[in-house]
Amino acid sequence: MHRTRPEAETGEAASLCPGLTSVRSANPETDGVPEGREALLAALDVACRGIAAATLMFHQAVADRLGLNATDHKCAEMLLRDGPLTAGDLAERTGLTTGAITGVIDRLESAGFVQRQRDSADRRKVFVYPDREKMCQEVAPLFESLAADMSALWARYSDAELALVLDFLNRSRAAAREATLRLRQEEASGADRSDGADGQAP
Secondary structure (H helix, E strand, O other): OOOOOOHHHHHHHHHHOOOOOOOOOOOOOOOOOOOOHHHHHHHHHHHHHHHHHHHHHHHHHHHHHHOOOHHHHHHHHHHHHHOOEEHHHHHHHHOOOHHHHHHHHHHHHHOOOEEEEEOOOOOOOEEEEEOHHHHHHHOHHHHHHHHHHHHHHHOOOOHHHHHHHHHHHHHHHHHHHHHHHHHHHHHHHHHHHHHHHHOOOO
16 A cells, blocks of 8 residues: 655654755756755755766666676776776775775676786786777667757756856766765774774783
8 A cells, every 4th residue: 555655754854864855856847946045955955866866776777787786887987988997096986995896897807898908018017998899889879868868958058057067067076976985984994993993802
């Protein structure tokens, strides 16, 4: 039996969890722009969360089609855009441990999307090269529908408005990256403290 969620529940959750908000997702075609800065900031918060969730679900769907997980898929995208890269480069860009990145590269290599090659100048260094042809053949078609929708969306805005959107996205990406690194560093610090406590004599 479907249960309609009372409005009060969302507000209660927000009061218990300050990181949440009581404002529900808006429909930009019908709801318009909220009045007042507080309402506008709350709506922006919800919109950003909604975009993040929708983007995550889209990339998970792409990864499922490719037989990968979302992290593997995004690392493959980084390699396609900026590769070749070393495992250390990928670890630094993603905030993942080198062990986790090794697993990512193993899976991408098994799927045929990347290849490891030793640096001719320094045999100790191994670069990960993307198979651009395979990615263009198997990955690019999965983005065609979204690319067409986004192209139509961009056409609605002036150059000045697009520049503002670009500035916001670049700053948002930097903020998200910093938050990711902080979480990883806190996790590592906590593990170090736990190891130190375990090693103390009773």
